[in-house]
Amino acid sequence: MDTTSTQIASGTILFLLLLFFPYLSIADVIYSPVELFSINCGSSSNLSTRDGRNWTADIKFLSENKDSVAAPALTPSTLEGPYTDARLSHSQFTYSFPVSTGPKFLRLFFYSTSYQNFHRSKAYFSVKAGPYTLLQNFNASLHADAGNEPGDYLFREYCINLKDGDRLNITFIASKTSQNPDSYAFINGIEIVSMPPFLYYTNPHDVDITGLPHLVGVNTNLFPIENNFTLETKYRLRVGDQEIPASQDTGMLRSWDVDSKYVTTQSVLSLDIGPGIKLRFTKIPNYTAPDTVYRSVRNMGNNGTINMGFNLTWQLPIDSGFTYLLRLHFCQLNPEMKNPGYQSFFIFVQDQLVEKWADILSWSDKQEGVPVVKQYVVFIPGNQQETLNLSLKMHPNPQSLAKDAQINAIELFKINNSTGSLAGPNPDPDRLPETPKVPLQRPNNKSSGTTRTLAAAVAGAVSAAVLLSFIVAFFLIKRKKKMGSKEKDETPLGGGLSSLPTNLCRHFSIAEIRASTNNFDEHFVVGMGGFGNVYKGYIDDGSTRVAIKRLKPDSRQGAQEFMNEIEMLSQLRHLHLVSLVGYCYESNEMILVYDFMDRGTLREHLYDTDNPSLSWKQRLQICVGAARGLHYLHTGAKHTIIHRDVKSTNILLDEKWVAKVSDFGLSRIGPISSSMTHVSTQVKGSVGYIDPEYYKRQRLTEKSDVYSFGVVLLEVLSGRQPLLRWEEKQRISLVNWAKHCNEKGTLSEIVDAKLKGQIAPQCLQRYGEVALSCLLEDGTQRPSMNDAVRMLEFVLHLQEGAVNEVTESEDTEDVFSSSHSSLLFSDYSKSTALSMATNVGDCSYGSKDSEERSIPDHLFSEIKDPKGR
Structure with missing residues (x-):
């Protein structure tokens, strides 16, 4: 469409909006797309529709067209739009569009009916846009007959970001197989609309990170929507009694469906609220959603009374095996909610708590009529061949005065997987x-x-x-x-009980386990987690103390982790790995028995504890031990073993403070040949520790453990957990805070106050380099665990060499000042790590005396010979 046509269409939309919704905000409500292509595929003539669109004939955009044909639908369409004709082919055909750089909406329109010589049931095909697979082996008739969309009309919308100089090529490929030799591809309409650059994609230069999506249940880090992602719109739902058509959007021709069919609990609609209040778009751009979206609210309908017996719940069918971006729209127009804290509520995504104090007035700086958007990213495990439900639940916070929860709109987008695919299964x-459905017929015309x-x-x-x-x-x-x-x-032990290695570790009867724990007496509990409880037990007539981990019964995932840990630990023995004594697998019980660790977990000595604080030297020694254990996993066994759940609670301490890496339930065998660089697998791990590169691409390497270990190193230095949601925004994420401080040259800001006066300046600098190099975004640039061990040993040597110089006097106050130069961890590379590790004898960052020292050979004895105990 030319510029003039685009302006006319935009003006028409603006006129309609102002005509029917006189209380809309006026300034910059309409976004004017730079490009707007509406293509009537298979037609030789243009088409104008009442929503202001001008549909153009497709022939001039076909760049590859071997034997495609244009044919009219045998069953005339009852909907207005590009459904009269279709472009069809048994071979591949491609459309090419000259578009500018930046994000675009790409919309595909299908009318699943029969065309001349093309039966509807034989339409099996794939669609690609550049390197991305949008649909694969897609059968339009199966989707139409499933009844999830109106009539036989199918609509798909994608967000794709184009780089400089790219053309947008959209290719349709018939999925020919021996079972479907007559398969063909078809399309009725294509639409491409420019969108604002940071409507759904993250602005990399935005210093305000409060609006960035948060990971749900797997990681506490922020998850920016990078411009190399392609998104598929799964749901765009507003609260209300009727949908908002494309003509009433903010200029991008988006349709907003109603949410009622997905709400599974009782609720109340409040329509056209606050007509006298002008919306103020100070938190989000005013093209984010039409004003009408923010003037209709769904809440729990408590009418001022306490109703804590249910959640306000939505269930959204989605494809498993993909990552999703969830956007929630809020606007407080209720004049009774005058102060922040008066109404707050919980928000759960996939039954994971993502907001404990959801307070719309607080989010909008105490201003009514200010729309806000909260974003979350969630991975839905599965094999990409099944449909599951994504759940959104809201519940009043018992501590708020108004016991209610409310929302205005929901958007959900699928993010492409590591292969660039968004394709889901057929019904x-x-x-x-x-x-069988009979296509709707236009009356009195046949x-x-x-x-x-x-x-x-x-x-x-x-x-x-x-x-x-x-x-x-x-x-x-x-x-x-x-x-x-x-x-x-x-699962390494897919065979079940018969596969358990009775020859490698001890098998306990349930009677022995009950006897050793006084029948699982709660007084014997020494730890607990999502897997179940850990008990202190006594075996061999009370002569040996053990830790007994009792997994929750009937847990499918627990069974897999149970088998995995037995398989892994029964074959591994090392000073810095926890030892598996045996297991019990009977009477529906899954129990693991380990050596007892007197000092508990590393986390129990860092924060949220009454235990005495660990000295800096103790912390360094523990880090070195844990690093040695991980290094052994990566290099000491027949194949690389990737732990996949490195965190401070999985580093145990024995009575002599020796660190032991534990909990191998999520561990995986790494690449088994030199030609493999990674293992493709579902994302698993713990909040705050997962490698973002692994999370985004589902490609697991040993460098994913290195990233998690880097988070542990920051925990040890700072004495705080990886995520504190109640902190100021700059400090919510420990990793982001550390990087920010490093860039300012003030890494000392994150140091645990209990360590004041203990850390030599050169030791802090080198320790920071190690930690931040482990946290580099590019996994290939992170050090190996071998390098990490040697660098930490060097840091420990620096600390021991300077111990007589570190006192509580004022001379050491500069350790915690802002005068230190920033650590150049962004320039860190593998060669830097090796250089630093191999030149440990040249302690150029210490005193002159330390320069003449050398590190004893025994410090590296375990690296040279990583043998077990």
């Missing part, structure tokens, strides 16, 4: 509605002959669909079985 033919022809066509379609259902069901069942066997292979 299961066995679960389609029993009565002759009897046409009716008979259509009836025959429908009958033929039904017969073919039934036959096709049997064929597809057969192959889906086979594929499901194959996938099932693959999932079993994920």
Whole structure:
């Protein structure tokens, strides 16, 4: 569409908005797209629709067109739009669009009906946009017959960011197989609309990080939506009694559906509230959503009374195996909510608490009528072949005065996986509605002959669909079985009890376990977690103390982790790995028995504890020990073992303060050949520690452990946990805070106050370099655990060499001043690490005396010979 047409369309939309919604904000409400292509595929003529769109014939945009044909629909469309004709082909065909740099909406319109010589049931095809796969082996008729979308009309919307000089090429590829030799691809309409650069994508230069998405349940770090991601719009839902059509959007032609079909609990709608209050877009741009979105609210309907018996819940069907961006829209227009804290509520995503004090007035700086958006990123595990529900739940905070929760709109986007794919499965033919749908017909416009022809066509379609259902069901069942066997292979001990290594560790009866714990007496509990409780026990007639971890019964994931840990630990022995004594697997009990660690976990000596504070030298020695244990995992066994859950609670301390890496339930065998660089696997781990590179791409390497260990190093230095949501925004994430302080040259700001006066300046500098190099975004630039061990040993040597110089006098106050230069961890590379590690004898950062010292060989004895105990 040319610029003039675009301006006319935008002006029309603005006129309609102001005509029907006189209380809208006026200034900059409408975003004017730089580009707007509306393509009527398969048609030789242009089409104007009442929503202001001008649909252009497609022929001039076809760049690859071997034998595609244009054909009219045999069943005339009952909807206005690009549904009269289609572009169809048994071969590949491509559209190419000359678009500028930046993010675009890409919309695909399908009318699943039969066309001349193209039966609707045979439409199996893939769609690619540049390097991204949008649809794969997509069967339009199965999706249409599933009844999830109106009639036989299918709509898909994507957000794609184009780099400088790119053309947007959209390719349609028929999925030909021996079972479907006559497959074809088709498309009825394509639309490309420019969007503001940072509507959904993160502004890398934005210093205000409060609006960035937070990871849910897996990581506490922020998750920026980078411009190399492609998104698929799964839901755009407003609260209200009717949808907002494209013509009433803010200029980008988005449609806003109503949320009612996805709400699964009782609630109340409040429509057109606050008509006298002008919305003020001070927190988000005013093109984020139409004003009408923020003037309708769904809440729990408590009417001032306490109603704590249920959650306000939405269930959104999605494809498993993908990461999703969830955007929640809020605006407080209730004049009774005058002060922050008066109304607050919990927000749960996938039953994970993401907001404990959701307070709209607080978010909007105590101003009513200020829309805000909160964003969360959540990974939904699975094999990408099944449909699950993403749940959003809200519940009043018992400590707030108003016992209620409210929301205005929900947006949900799928993020492409590590292979660049957004493709989900086709509906299961066995679960389609029993009565085949007959396409809606336009009344009073068909002759009897046409009716008979259509009836025959429908009958033929039904017969073919039934036959096709049997064929597809057969192959889906086979594929499901194959996938099932693959999932079993994920667990090293897929064979169950018969696979447990009784020859490598001890098997306990449940009677022995009950006797050793006084029948699981709660007084014997020494720890607890998501897996279950840990008990102190006594075996061998009370002569040996052990730690007994009792996994929760009937836990499918627990069973996998149980098998995994036995398999791993029964074959590993090392001074810095916790030792597995044995296991019990009977009477529906899964129990692991370890050597007892007198000092508990490292975390129990860093924060939220009554234990005496660890000295700096003790902390360094523990870090060195833990690093040695991880190094052994990566290099000391037959294959690389990636721990996948390195954190301060999984580093145990024995009575002599020797560090032991524990909990191998999530561990995986690393790449088993030199040609492999990573293991593709589901993202698993613990809040605050997961490598963001692993999270984004689902590619696991030993450098993912290095990142997690870097977080532990910061915990040890700062004496605080990785995430503190109640901290000021700069300090919420420990990793981000440390990087920020380092850039300012004030890393000493994060140092635990209990360590004041204990750390030599050169020791702090080198320790910071080690920690921050482990946290580099690019995993290949992080040091290996071997390098980390040697560098930490060097740091310990520096500390011991300077111990006589570190006192409580004022001379050491500069350790905690802001005068230190920033650590150049962004310039860190593997060669730097090796250089630093191999030149430990040249202590150029210490005193002159220390320069003449050398590190004893025994410090590296375990690296040279990583043998077990």
